[in-house]
Amino acid sequence: MRYNPMAIEAKWRERWEQAGVGEVDLDAAPRPFYNLVMFPYPSAEGLHIGNVFAYTGGDAYGRYMALQGFDVFEPMGFDAFGIHSENFALKMNVHPARLIAQNVTHFREQLHRMEGRFAWSHAVDTTSPAYYRWTQWVFLQLYHRGLAEKRMAPVNWCPSCLTVLANEQVIQGACERCHTLVVTRHLEQWFLKITDYADRLLDHLDDMDWSPAIKTAQRNWIGRSEGLELSFPVVGHPDAAVAFFTTRPDTVHGASFVVLAPEHPLALSIATAAARPAVAAYVEAALARRDQERADVTRAKTGVDTGARALNVATGREIPIWVADYVLGSYGTGAIMAVPAHDQRDFEFATAHGLPIPWVVEPPGGMPASPTAAYSGPGTVAHSGELDGLSSSEARERVMDWAEREGHGQRRVTYRLRDWLISRQRYWGPPIPMVLCPTCGTVPVPESELPVMLPEVDNFRPLGTGESPLAAVPEFVDTTCPRCGGPARRETDVSDNFLDSAWYYLRYPSAEQADRALDPERIAKWLPVHMYIGGHEHAVLHLLYTRFISMALHDMGFLPFDEPFRVFRAHGTMIHEGAKMSKSRGNVINPDELFDRYGADTVRTYLMFMGPYQEGGDFSDQGIQGVYRFMHRVWDLVDGALTRGLGDKTPEAAERERHRTIAKVGRDYAALHHNTAVSTLMAYVNALTARRSEVARAELETLVILLSPLAPAITEELWERLGHTELLSQQACWPAVDPTYLVDDEVEIAVQVDGRVRDRIVVAIDGTQEEALAQAMGSERVQSALGGRQPARVVYVPGRALNLVAARSPRQAANE
RNA sequence: GCCGAAGUGGCGGAAUUGGCAGACGCGCGCGACUCAAAAUCGCGUGUGGCAACACCACGUGCCGGUUCGAGUCCGGCCUUCGGCACCA
Numbered sequence: 001m002r003y004n005p006m007a008i009e010a011k012w013r014e015r016w017e018q019a020g021v022g023e024v025d026l027d028a029a030p031r032p033f034y035n036l037v038m039f040p041y042p043s044a045e046g047l048h049i050g051n052v053f054a055y056t057g058g059d060a061y062g063r064y065m066a067l068q069g070f071d072v073f074e075p076m077g078f079d080a081f082g083i084h085s086e087n088f089a090l091k092m093n094v095h096p097a098r099l100i101a102q103n104v105t106h107f108r109e110q111l112h113r114m115e116g117r118f119a120w121s122h123a124v125d126t127t128s129p130a131y132y133r134w135t136q137w138v139f140l141q142l143y144h145r146g147l148a149e150k151r152m153a154p155v156n157w158c159p160s161c162l163t164v165l166a167n168e169q170v171i172q173g174a175c176e177r178c179h180t181l182v183v184t185r186h187l188e189q190w191f192l193k194i195t196d197y198a199d200r201l202l203d204h205l206d207d208m209d210w211s212p213a214i215k216t217a218q219r220n221w222i223g224r225s226e227g228l229e230l231s232f233p234v235v236g237h238p239d240a241a242v243a244f245f246t247t248r249p250d251t252v253h254g255a256s257f258v259v260l261a262p263e264h265p266l267a268l269s270i271a272t273a274a275a276r277p278a279v280a281a282y283v284e285a286a287l288a289r290r291d292q293e294r295a296d297v298t299r300a301k302t303g304v305d306t307g308a309r310a311l312n313v314a315t316g317r318e319i320p321i322w323v324a325d326y327v328l329g330s331y332g333t334g335a336i337m338a339v340p341a342h343d344q345r346d347f348e349f350a351t352a353h354g355l356p357i358p359w360v361v362e363p364p365g366g367m368p369a370s371p372t373a374a375y376s377g378p379g380t381v382a383h384s385g386e387l388d389g390l391s392s393s394e395a396r397e398r399v400m401d402w403a404e405r406e407g408h409g410q411r412r413v414t415y416r417l418r419d420w421l422i423s424r425q426r427y428w429g430p431p432i433p434m435v436l437c438p439t440c441g442t443v444p445v446p447e448s449e450l451p452v453m454l455p456e457v458d459n460f461r462p463l464g465t466g467e468s469p470l471a472a473v474p475e476f477v478d479t480t481c482p483r484c485g486g487p488a489r490r491e492t493d494v495s496d497n498f499l500d501s502a503w504y505y506l507r508y509p510s511a512e513q514a515d516r517a518l519d520p521e522r523i524a525k526w527l528p529v530h531m532y533i534g535g536h537e538h539a540v541l542h543l544l545y546t547r548f549i550s551m552a553l554h555d556m557g558f559l560p561f562d563e564p565f566r567v568f569r570a571h572g573t574m575i576h577e578g579a580k581m582s583k584s585r586g587n588v589i590n591p592d593e594l595f596d597r598y599g600a601d602t603v604r605t606y607l608m609f610m611g612p613y614q615e616g617g618d619f620s621d622q623g624i625q626g627v628y629r630f631m632h633r634v635w636d637l638v639d640g641a642l643t644r645g646l647g648d649k650t651p652e653a654a655e656r657e658r659h660r661t662i663a664k665v666g667r668d669y670a671a672l673h674h675n676t677a678v679s680t681l682m683a684y685v686n687a688l689t690a691r692r693s694e695v696a697r698a699e700l701e702t703l704v705i706l707l708s709p710l711a712p713a714i715t716e717e718l719w720e721r722l723g724h725t726e727l728l729s730q731q732a733c734w735p736a737v738d739p740t741y742l743v744d745d746e747v748e749i750a751v752q753v754d755g756r757v758r759d760r761i762v763v764a765i766d767g768t769q770e771e772a773l774a775q776a777m778g779s780e781r782v783q784s785a786l787g788g789r790q791p792a793r794v795v796y797v798p799g800r801a802l803n804l805v806a807a808r809s810p811r812q813a814a815n816e
Numbered sequence: 817g818c819c820g821a822a823g824u825g826g827c828g829g830a831a832u833u834g835g836c837a838g839a840c841g842c843g844c845g846c847g848a849c850u851c852a853a854a855a856u857c858g859c860g861u862g863u864g865g866c867a868a869c870a871c872c873a874c875g876u877g878c879c880g881g882u883u884c885g886a887g888u889c890c891g892g893c894c895u896u897c898g899g900c901a902c903c904a
Contacts (some may be wrong), residue, residue: 213820213899220819223903246904259904297817297902331903338904343900344817491836499865536898575900609841611829615822623828630841676830679840686840750836755885757836786862795884803833805884 005599010714013112021729022074022117026509026522029071034064034526036505036565038534038542039077039124042103044088047110048581049589049607049619056604056710057674058533059116063709064669065531066117067734069432073526074117075508078104081132082497083161086428087178093796096428097456100127110591115600115712117729122511126500131507132430133451134517138549139495140433140444140505147193147552148422149595150434153568154263154329155421157185162462163425164189184287187466190432190493191419194548198222198415200562201547210568211614217539223416228400230337230409232258234270235318238298242266242310242321245332248342248645249403250395252314253384254360255337256350258321259303263329264284267391270321272307279306279323287327291630294325301326312337313408314384324349332414340374342656342713343592360384361392363539371766387527420545422496427460427469429494437481437488444480452490459613468492499577502545505529505564506553520589524560532565533672535573543568569672572616576605581619601711602628608674610708627678633685634707638700639719647694657687658702659741665706666734674710681707697722702735751776752803753785761802769796776802 016022026032038056040051068284080100084194091094104125109362111118124131142148155164159178182278194201202222204214227247233287234240242258260267262283271279303324310321327336328344340357342349350357359367361379363629368375378392387395403409422433431452434444446453455476460469470476470492481488509526510519534542546564554562573580574589594603606627611617641647650658661684668677684703688695701722708715708728719728726732749772751759758783763772773794778784782804791804 155865171839187832216820217899225903227904244904294902326902328903334847336904343904345904348902414903464860539899609828617828618830620842626841632856670891676840677829679830737823742888748836751837752885755883760836793884795835801885803835803884 001639003632003639005601005631005714006596009115009599009601009718012713012716013115016727017112019727019730021727022119023121024071024073024119025121026073026526029073029525032071032526033062033065033070033072034509034531035072035074036508036529036531036532037074037502038369038532038538039075039079039501039640040099040107041079041084042107043084044092044099044103045583045588046103047114047591048407049576049591049594050581052114052591052603053574053607053616054533054535054571055111055114055116056607057672058531060113060604060608060674060709061531061533061669061672063117063712064666064734066729067705067709067732069733073119073122073509075122075124075458075511076111076116076120077503077504077508077711078107078126079497079501080104080125080127081429081500083426083428084425084497086426087161088459090429095456096460097127113595113600115149115164115604117712119508122508123506123696124507124511126504127428129451129453132454132500134507135430135495135500135503136433136450136452137447137461137517138498138553139597140447140450141556141558142192142549142552143434143444145552145556147196149193150190151186152186152188153421154184154186154189155189156182157187158182161426162464166423166425185466187423189421189423191421191493192499192548194420194545195415195417197548197551198224198417199413200551201417201544208563208568211570213536214539214543214568214570218544220418221540221544225415226411227402227722228409228415229333230247230313230403231414232313232319232337234266234321235309238271238310240266242335243333243335243409244335244519245412246337248339248392249341250381250387250390251339251360251391252312252337252399252592253387254341254358255312255314255319255380256340256356256358257319257338258310259324259327259336259338259346259349260306260321261327261329261334261540262323262325264323264334266335267306267323270306270308275305275307278304282323286323289325292601298490301345301352303349304355305353306544312405319673320355322349322353330418333415341371342374342376344374344376358383378557420496420498420548422499423493424496425466425468425493426462427454427457427494429497430454430500431470431476432491432493434491434496435479435481435488436491437484437486439486440481440483440488443481443483443488447680449482453647454494468494470494485698498541501542502549503553503764505532505546506550506559518558520558523674527559528561528563529565530567532568533571534568536570537573539570566644569614571613572611574616578618586621594621594624598624598628598632599713601714602631605631605678605707605710609678610617611675613672613674626688630682630685631711633653633689634703635714635718637689637695638704638721640692641695641700642721644693646700647696649694650696650699654687654699656741656744657684658699659737662702662706662735663742664739669709675707678710703733705732708732747799749799750801751779751782752801753782754806755803756785758782758785765799768799769794769802772796772802773804776804 036683039054046305062074063073085096085100089099147496156170158165158175158180160178160696161175174181202224227245228241228249229245231243253611267283302689306321306323308321309318312319336348340346342361343360360383362382363375363379381387381390381395400411432453433452435443438441455473457473463469477489479490480486506518509522513519551562553559571586579585581588606624609627661680664680665677669782704715704718716728746759747763747765748762750757751761759779761775788807791806793805795803
């Protein structure tokens with residue numbers, strides 16, 4: 001019979017569904033293993049080849065763990081709220097709820113088609129009230145804990161999406177969704193206080209088993225720095241002082257001016273009457289400037305002198321106070337002491353505005369004659385009174401001690417990380433469950449009244465006024481205060497899409513329970529997640545928020561752990577024709593066509609065979625024929641053996657190879673090295689095919705089981721044909737490895753003369769150097785390479801190599 | 817500019833702790849089958865020296881080092897990709 005992937009895959013998709021393959025009894029399972037892959041945003045285009053790549057890798061791992069005897073829980077869901085979905089709905093002019101329902105249906109079909117072993121009975125959809133009720137519940141818990149607060153803030157506003165964005169959603173000054181340049185607006189917004197957890201989020205990274213690149217990205221994003229917060233009094237303003245943060249207290253004697261950010265509250269109030277108009281004009285212009293422009297490092301450093309002076313408490317000298325927009329209002333205190341000799345930015349500013357550049361740290365190589373740039377490395381302190389001669393690090397401590405003793409400042413840690421802004425002036429998200437009462441102020445909606453339903457409205461277009469479209473829906477807005485019963489307004493903003501996904505993995509195990517967010521017993525049994533797989537692009541967004549939410553819920557007593565994922569592995573990105581796949585580029589690969597032509601087994605195996613899973617790569621269908629041929633060979637091998645009759649005797653060498661293959665393929669799956677698992681299986685099939693008339697049952701069954709994580713349907717079919725009535729994907733076990741087969745009695749080793757391979761000999765694995773040497777000396781090739789010389793030195797590495805050194809090495813020659 | 821990852825045949829990529837570079841596959845060439853083609857099967861395929869074999873030399877981005885021995889370790893560069901970017 002000929003291999004027919006369409007018929008086989010259709011047959012087994014149905015059988016698996018009937019048998020509930022992938023479903024787990026969450027309460028009874030003895031060996032829980034939570035295998036998680038990042039859930040998709042169900043776009044209208046459907047699953048693309050990159051999703052199939054990502055999910056196949058995770059699924060093959062899950063299937064391998066199931067064969068190892070674990071009860072693998074591999075849930076799937078849909079991250080369907082958010083601006084992305086809404087923008088598409090706006091473009092199509094169809095209500096997002098309807099579009100999303102269609103997309104989800106399509107995604108489910110494709111996820112079935114790709115043979116994912118998913119626990120569908122626990123699927124979640126973040127747009128379902130049964131889910132977002134609990135998203136709102138999470139928000140309320142954070143609020144009660146003091147981790148959610150509303151405050152005025154300068155925020156990133158996208159003029160195209162007509163909403164605010166979190167810092168993490170602004171890429172190089174532009175909106176990550178639509179690439180429109182972001183502008184600054186002042187609005188009252190809800191924040192989640194992730195900065196309270198900055199230290200913990202950072203410290204845990206050291207011990208976490210996560211892809212190193214992700215850990216580095218998170219460290220950089222949190223951006224912890226230690227230093228001194230110091231104050232300089234403002235001359236002539238007895239009540240005013242400028243506080244600033246510095247990581248280089250050792251350079252304080254070199255602070256020759258102070259710079260305030262345009263947002264700084266003192267900027268206008270301390271300016272002299274003469275300077276005030278110029279300062280006011282500068283501040284206004286700077287604040288109106290787009291962030292993109294302001295963030296441009298190559299731009300000339302502009303600024304204006306306030307005419308006011310500050311007292312450098314270290315030198316006792318009065319120094320000018322400037323306002324300049326290269327100082328950020330949102331970091332530290334929004335002001336700096338400028339040390340132009342030792343900070344490149346200050347150097348450029350001082351040069352441009354003719355300010356003095358006093359050197360106070362001498363580089364190890366001595367002072368440059370005519371410096372053209374700042375020196376920011378460590379060195380020896382100079383021109384700094386009693387600090388002279390100290391190293392930078394000694395002086396640093398000295399100055400901090402002194403500042404604290406004298407009351408000029410204190411040691412402080414600052415972070416680059418900002419609080420998480422979650423308000424969105426949009427329609428397609430969960431309403432933030434708060435009520436604004438003229439009498440009681442901001443009042444949380446009682447948990448018993450959740451969910452605050454997102455109303456069905458005709459016009460879901462953003463208003464662009466700084467308010468959500470919900471503000472135009474009186475039935476939604478007008479409510480009563482839960483506290484005093486008087487008339488009140490609902491909060492009309494919805495929450496950030498990332499809040500939906502920051503806790504979805506907690507919901508899966510309890511997904512079917514309507515009366516509570518989390519089932520504590522299942523949480524205790526199944527979490528933290530054993531393996532989490534997802535893309536690099538979520539290194540600092542989703543993955544950091546998720547960790548924060550876990551820590552907060554842990555601190556409130558809802559979770560027995562505070563890190564959600566024991567192991568995280570980033571899969572690579574699939575590109576095509578050298579570029580990220582996108583509709584506009586027209587380089588999107590549709591998996592459906594490949595499924596139709598080759599079947600899902602071939603597509604899955606080929607995607608994994610293309611290269612290392614954790615690196616991704618350029619998709620090309622160049623080699624898929626090779627994998628398709630491989631599937632045929634597997635089929636023909638088993639089919640042929642069943643037709644002809646199985647062999648009953650397996651040669652020793654074949655048995656050796658079988659055990660070796662089991663061990664190697666198992667190691668590969670466990671390490672997500674799926675590409676080398678495929679190669680090894682191909683080599684095994686080649687070996688079995690070479691002796692196809694005599695292959696035994698154990699050999700074929702080994703092959704079938706080992707291949708099943710990648711190609712579930714063909715292997716299930718062959719398993720059945722081999723006479724099994726139970727399902728391979730539900731009942732089968734990974735074959736045992738007998739370690740005695742992994743070591744050979746004899747091994748072929750290389751014989752080198754002066755480090756170059758001249759011959760190969762077969763020696764006993766536990767043989768001595770003398771035996772090996774004797775055998776090697778008997779080789780003509782070795783003798784000819786030696787050319788009559790005797791080996792001066794012999795290096796024998798058992799099982800690997802024998803090196804006969806006849807020539808003097810260059811070093812020996814040099815020593816003589 | 818800073819951080820991270822990676823540079824191996826025509827191509828995708830293999831290679832325990834430093835120990836036979838190029839597994840496996842694609843492509844290509846030759847052959848078998850066929851009226852012919854496709855499919856399939858067999859053989860070959862790093863580069864150079866040779867028409868070919870034997871054999872020899874060279875060969876893992878570049879330069880240098882450590883070592884009996886380096887794709888792998890160390891120092892210095894170059895290139896590509898990804899992330900961050902006036903964070904004091």
